[in-house]
Amino acid sequence: MLAYNTESTAFSEYPIVCRVNAPLLHTLLRTGINMVFNTRMNSHEARKLIEASGGDIAFARLLGLDEKPGTRQRINNWKRRGIPASVVLEHLAAIDALRCAAESREAA
Template identity: 55%
Template sequence: MNAHLSTLIIRIAGGDTAFAKLIGLDPSKPGVQQRVHNWKSRGIPSAVVLENYQAITALKNQVTPST
């Protein structure tokens, strides 16, 4: 997923911490928030998108609603 769309999805989710929780990561563990933050410039990895397809698709639809 490209970096721009990833940034919008993470923002819609409520930020780095909220997105981490949404996809089942523990934001209190070392490095988790930084990892999610890095996805804003690198893009959310394909494996993460596939593992959390429904949640990420729902957020993506809020960013780019189908017409």
């Protein structure tokens, strides 16, 4: 949550405005920041990584998603739409290892 100095002159003159607007500003800033930084991995790279892991199910197992219903379709959609940034960040070590493996296969 964003912290506001309510003792400054601007905030002390209008305390109710600060209490009402602080959550609103926080929501707007959080949404804007997510829109800017929440970019997906491009579909070409996503397809390469998924295939390097051995396919949809193998990729799901690697990320620990194979227990969830609908995972196969979800992974298959990533081949066309790209892997969401949240998934990449959550499983960064595994995805980086796959990137290295895919690059070494292409170089050979």
